[in-house]
Amino acid sequence: MREHRAELAGRVKLQIGGGERGVIDYPWQDNMILDQGFIRLITGSGTSSVLIYIGVGSSSQTVEPTDVGLIAPIARVSRGSSERGWDEGGGFGWTRAKATFANGLAAGNISELAAGWGNNNTSAFARALVRDELGNPTTITVLAGETLIVTWEWRKWWTVADTHVLEFDVYGVATSTTVTYKPVSELPKDNRGLGSGGETAIGGSLISSNEGVFIGEFKKTYTELEGNLEITYATSEGDNGSGGGPIGGVFPRDPRYATFTPPIEKTDQFKLEIYHRIRLTRRAP
Numbered sequence: 001m002r003e004h005r006a007e008l009a010g011r012v013k014l015q016i017g018g019g020e021r022g023v024i025d026y027p028w029q030d031n032m033i034l035d036q037g038f039i040r041l042i043t044g045s046g047t048s049s050v051l052i053y054i055g056v057g058s059s060s061q062t063v064e065p066t067d068v069g070l071i072a073p074i075a076r077v078s079r080g081s082s083e084r085g086w087d088e089g090g091g092f093g094w095t096r097a098k099a100t101f102a103n104g105l106a107a108g109n110i111s112e113l114a115a116g117w118g119n120n121n122t123s124a125f126a127r128a129l130v131r132d133e134l135g136n137p138t139t140i141t142v143l144a145g146e147t148l149i150v151t152w153e154w155r156k157w158w159t160v161a162d163t164h165v166l167e168f169d170v171y172g173v174a175t176s177t178t179v180t181y182k183p184v185s186e187l188p189k190d191n192r193g194l195g196s197g198g199e200t201a202i203g204g205s206l207i208s209s210n211e212g213v214f215i216g217e218f219k220k221t222y223t224e225l226e227g228n229l230e231i232t233y234a235t236s237e238g239d240n241g242s243g244g245g246p247i248g249g250v251f252p253r254d255p256r257y258a259t260f261t262p263p264i265e266k267t268d269q270f271k272l273e274i275y276h277r278i279r280l281t282r283r284a285p
Contacts, residue, residue, distance in 0.1 A: 002161035007283035012152045019146035031128030035065045042216030044201025050117045050125040051199040054099035057112040069121035070114045075106045086195035092155045095197030101148040111139045154197030158184050177260040214280040
């Protein structure tokens, strides 16, 4: 079975303001997407985002892939609205969100950051240490009369599966068709297509998780539809063979995403199930 592939990465920056010290900006820095974050993207319930809460803490403990949250939490808030886009030069989609910690809420010495899907300390999608301009771990101090703004960004690089032959039986007769996927260059770059960091879970199944490689599977079932089918991905079920549902976070969205040559002829007398696999990994800095 062929796999679509996506590499994910994230970055985060901080800004202190509202006090006598004025506005203090800190540089963008990388974060680590955690093992459980990848698993959540694959298995989380449909339409659920992995980017809902952002928290800060005081631990300088090294970030590990197996972390589940902040080590020494100070405060956590829900994010505001998110932005999405496509970076043509970098060839990636991105999702960016801000969280504002009101005056005094994040007061203290901040050394770690986390973002995730639950208002708890065990649902982190990503974790990072605060770093200085040289990339070394550091601590920043937020005073009681100051606000803290955390901006978090996810990025996704796509590789669609190669053209391949799909073999199947129809009433015991061996049949085959060639599956061709649109290249990344032809897929939509809007915020519901590739122009997104992929923050939405697909409600699929985890096939394997090994050494930073996460393989998931999503099944789409066609029952009532008839005629020659093309694989179509939209945001909801349709009557034209659309494989709808909350899969835009991991699979490309396009009205004619993949085609069969020759077409698969379907009648209302049998059910067609199509399985798709995705391979998720961290993108190297």
